[in-house]
Amino acid sequence: MSAVIIDFFVxxxxxxxxxxxxxxDVLGAETASDTAVIVNEAGEVGLDGVLLRESGDDLPMAMLSNGCVCCQVGSDLAFTIDRLIMTPRPAGLPPLRRIILETSGLSMPGPVLRQLATLAEHRMRVAVIATYDLxxxxxxxxxxxAAAQWAAAHRIVATKADLVPDTLIEAPVSIAQLNPVxxxxxxxxRTAAVSAAFAPLAASLPSREVALERRAxxxxxxxxxxxxxxxIAYADLAGWLDNVAGALGERLLRIKGLVRVHEAPRPLLVESVGTMFSPPRQLTAEKPPAPFLVVIARDIDRAELEQVAPTGLFTFSWRASESGVAPRGIRAEWVT
Known part of the structure; x- marks a missing residue:
């Protein structure tokens, strides 16, 4: 088990x-000495300045000249991460504080996060960082x-701004259409973008009330x-969330928000990526926003959500089609 809390970025x-x-850009930063990077193919990131390459049985590793460790993911992601954390750090380097996993362009975040659930002993703070190609x-x-990647993200980074700088001003608005939380x-x-993207993640919510002001x-x-x-009663909340996951399955992309329950003095932070839920925890902010949940889903009939038992706990505001459903393969107009 690590002696420090490690920030794990997908x-x-x-x-x-x-x-x-x-x-x-992360690998080239002077502050990368406390970082390990896991990639699908090590050659993709251009391992310049390699000092040492180890040919371990299961985990090929490379040490860069700035102290960053880079390795190629093996068949078992959890094993790869455990090896990275447990391997002694070279003399003169700071403790490992950050791990970045680069997924493939067609990967869904949900299965990756499910594998991380077995590593609770390492006290990692996990965040999903998604790119938004301007x-x-x-x-x-x-x-x-792409929809699943954006919906799962804690942070969405606008990329290729040098090619289309005029689109930057509208980027936050477009990103809110994908994931308002x-x-x-x-x-x-670029330096500021990298620093913000991979800064330690605080357990926080928007300081103002979330409003779905634009169409999806x-x-x-x-x-x-x-x-x-x-x-509401915690058992009712847990039952509703469980039933939402069961009803929507892989069409459920994200849930995040605050709910007050009888059993806790402070609002509970509720969050899921796909059907994988983080344990609800009490929010510590002094002035939290009004209770809310944002649900992001695909191909959903609004009745599916509104009729989930136990009913009557919530009110629903949609950004969906007039009929409340966007069937597979059929284009629908969305209300604003």
């Missing part, structure tokens, strides 16, 4: 969206993988603001 994004360029914008939202990072300053980015993507009618 770097995701659709094909060609700039993930590897972002990762190269040259393609919302055009790739039609791909299920994600932090949008949109700047032409694609007809198959639904955004729903769910408001508790009041304090």
């Amino acid at each position: 770097l995701t994004g659709f094909l060609g969206s700039g993930k590897t360029s972002l990762l190269r 040259t393609r914008g919302l055009a790739v939202a039609e791909f299920e993988e 994600a932090e949008a990072i949109a700047t032409v300053d 980015a694609h007809p198959r993507l639904a955004l729903c603001l769910v408001r508790p009618r009041g304090e």
Whole structure:
């Protein structure tokens, strides 16, 4: 078990969206000596300045000249991470404080996070960082993988700003159409973008009340603001969340928000990526926003969510089609 809390970042994004360029910037930073990077193929990130390459039986590793450790993911991701954490650090280097996993462009974050659930003993703070390609914008939202990556993200980084700088001003608005609870990072300053993207993640929510002021980015993507009618029993909340996951399955992309329950003095932070839920915990902020849940789902009939038992706990505000459903393969108009 690590003596320090490690920030674990899942770097995701659709094909060609700039993930590897972002990762190269991390590797080139002077502060990378406390960082380990896991990539699908080590050659993708250009391991310049390699001092040492170890040919271990299961975990090929490379030590860069700035102290950053880079390795190639093996068949078992959890084993790879455990080896990275447990391997003694070379003399003169700081303790390992950050691990970045670069996923493939077609990877879904949910299965990756499920593998991390077996590593609770290492006290990692896990965050998903997604890239938003400014040259393609919302055009790739039609791909299920891209929608799942954006919906899972804690932070979404606008990339390729040097190619289309005029699109930066609208990037936060577009990102909010994909995931209104994600932090949008949109700047032409690459150093500032990298620093913000991979800064330690605080357990926080937006300081103001979340409002779905714009339509969703694609007809198959639904955004729903769910408001508790009041304090509810924890068992009812747990049952509702479990039933939502069961009813929607892989179409459920994200849930995040606050709910007040009878059994706790402070609001509970509720969060899921896909159907994998983090343990609810009490929010410590002095002035939390009003209780709410944001549900991001794909191909959903609004009745599926509104009729989930136990009913009557919440009110629902949708950004969906007039009929409340965006069937597979059928384009629908979304209300604003």
